[in-house]
Amino acid sequence: MNYQQILSKAEEYKKDMTRFLRDMIAIPSESGKEKEVILRIKEEMEKVGFDRINIDPMGNILGYIGSGKHLIAMDAHIDTVGIGDINLWNYDPYKGYEDEEIIVGRGASDQEGGMASMVYGAKIIKDLDLFDDYTLLITGTVQEEDCDGLCWQYIIEEDKIKPEFVVITEPTSCNIYRGQRGRMEIKVSTHGISCHGSAPERGDNAIYKMADVIKELQVLHTCLKDDDFLGKGSLTVSEIFFSSPSRCAVADGCSISIDRRLTWGENWNNALKEIKNLPSSAKYNADVELYTYEKPSYTGLVYPTQAYFPAWVLSEDHPACKTLIDAYQNLFEEKPLVDKWTFSTNGVSIMGRYGISCIGFGPGHEDQAHAPNEKTWKSELVKAAAMYACIPKLYVQKYS
16 A cells, blocks of 8 residues: 555545544534434435445444455544533534634534545545455444443444454544443442431431441542553542421432443442442442443434443453554554553443453544533544555455
């Protein structure tokens, strides 16, 4: 391959990628409300000449080029979080902003920038005839922000699609990421007896019980397993709820949500046992359970799953990792940083649940995700598009 020609072609498409990304940003697309942005992506795929485009019953868009035996996928979730406090934004989060270097708006880094670069990576493949014995699948997936990996549970189980490996295009600052911690969404509930607040001794306050549990959770966080690559497991109390007949009554119920991050070697069963075995949990007979996600997609489809998202790690000597390192060095004439994500991605299903290899490379930065004034860098859109154009042929010729 002529790597400088690929880079030049990617630079040529910078304006097209910028326009396409700003169009996506302009369409509000929170989880469960992605229909219009999916249709906009379909329009761009048709424009650049994808061979086949399908929108599945969940609402994920699947675009194909090529017809070879090696199925390689690249994934971007195209739903976003909300905008939060509008007063923290310097620009309209949907109208956005751009100058010569950056693009601002909700979804710029997390992660519609990845979609823009993927589509034009495919365009470069077609322009420069970089085909070989592969089929490239470009996916724009839904509901990731609400339930990471659910879309790929559906793609694998119901669409019956199983690639040889998947490039996750979540933001990596154009570094190569080969793993992430997993996570769980856990609910803990304590129970009491209500009575009039003027005589609290007649009742049994569920909030006081939960206070003891929370103190022990703070200590548990400091004792969780560590891993040399992925880092330490963690937990935090993220929500608290109560039930009570009135403000003038003792609370008869209290529940909390826990965001539990799982490092390598931890699993859902042991993570639940750690909480169940806390002295206060046992003393008060607290209920400890996984949440279940069962919200409908924008198509109305409900695909329930437990809120458990496994950790995953790809070895540095895996063919997919070697492919990306090789492509990076050929394109940019320097060694890449090979690292990991702090947050979670669709890899929790693709590799964590199903063992299909994942490797990460994407435009944008992790610290922009979910932040006000979210931005990405035009130069990184170009770098990512060039990488995506190189990966399939290089893999087939050298590493498959």
